[in-house]
Amino acid sequence: MLRSVKLELAQLISIIANFVTASAFAALSWLFVDALVIRIEIKTLLKTFGFGFLTLAFALNLVQTFSNLGLTQMNLYLWLAGIGLWLIFAAFILDPHCKLQFLVILAIVLLIFLKGNALLSMQAFLIAATILQIAYFTKHKDLIPMVVAFVLVAIGEFFYSLQKQTALGNLQTGGDFLYIFASIALFWWLWQYLVIRFNLQRKTAF
Numbered sequence: 158m159l160r161s162v163k164l165e166l167a168q169l170i171s172i173i174a175n176f177v178t179a180s181a182f183a184a185l186s187w188l189f190v191d192a193l194v195i196r197i198e199i200k201t202l203l204k205t206f207g208f209g210f211l212t213l214a215f216a217l218n219l220v221q222t223f224s225n226l227g228l229t230q231m232n233l234y235l236w237l238a239g240i241g242l243w244l245i246f247a248a249f250i251l252d253p254h255c256k257l258q259f260l261v262i263l264a265i266v267l268l269i270f271l272k273g274n275a276l277l278s279m280q281a282f283l284i285a286a287t288i289l290q291i292a293y294f295t296k297h298k299d300l301i302p303m304v305v306a307f308v309l310v311a312i313g314e315f316f317y318s319l320q321k322q323t324a325l326g327n328l329q330t331g332g333d334f335l336y337i338f339a340s341i342a343l344f345w346w347l348w349q350y351l352v353i354r355f356n357l358q359r360k361t362a363f
Contacts (some may be wrong), residue, residue: 167327167329167330167333168222170330170333170334170337171218171222171329171330171333172219172222173333173337174333174334174336174337174340175215175216175218175219175222175336176219177336177337177340177341178211178215178336178337178339178340179212179215179216179218179219180340181339181340181343181344181347182208182209182211182212182215182241182343183208183212184343184344184347185204185208185343185347186205186208186209186212188347188350189201189202189204189205189208190205193205199248199251200248200249200251200252201248203244203245203247203248203251204244204245204248206241206244207240207241207242207243207244207245207248208241208245209241210237210238210240210241210244211237211238211241211242211245213237213241214233214234214237214238214241215238217233217234217237218234221234235273235274235277238277239276239277239280242277242280242281242284243264243280245284246264246280246283246284246287249284249287249288249291250287252287252291254291254294254295255287255290255291256290256294257286257287257290260283260286260287263283264280264283267279267280267283273318273321274314274315274317274318274321275314275315275318277314278311278312278313278314278315278318279311280311281307281308281310281311281314282307282308282311284307285304285307285308285311288300288303288304288307289304292304299346299349299350299353300346302342302343302345302346302349303342303343303346305339305342306339306340306342306343306346307339309335309336309338309339309342310335310336310339312332312335313331313332313333313335313336313339314332315332316328316329316331316332316335317329317332320332
């Protein structure tokens, strides 16, 4: 009975995590679409598609919770999330303020030697590193929530990877919680952006 309750609770947490994460990534994808309306840039386009792929990945996870897609769904999730993270990484590498282009070599090496959730974890760490460097170089502290978010994503995917390889507790649920916290950080960053955007619009209107 207790085990059944724990399983149901873990499933509920997983549903919440996938829903909140998909919502956060969808909101960010919309944000960059909005930015494209103002000015079309390659890096913005890459972010739009990157967060779009991540949205699809977690929406698929959410659907899988109520179905039995199994291994096929997991492989598709890994592909969608992987493509999304690579696109976001490329977008930040192409940023004129980024000085970590050498990480592309590391990214290629990781692509050769890692797979699955372990690869997703390292992709997220690379993204966090590039954003942190850009934030430090440009003195934009408002980027810190996004750095925190991708660090949490990286640790969450690491937990998922460990869960598949070992029997150390319920790391899956731990990863779900990390994704929830990552989504909160992303929503916080999104809120900061919207405040700046609408304040600027208000100033230019007068």
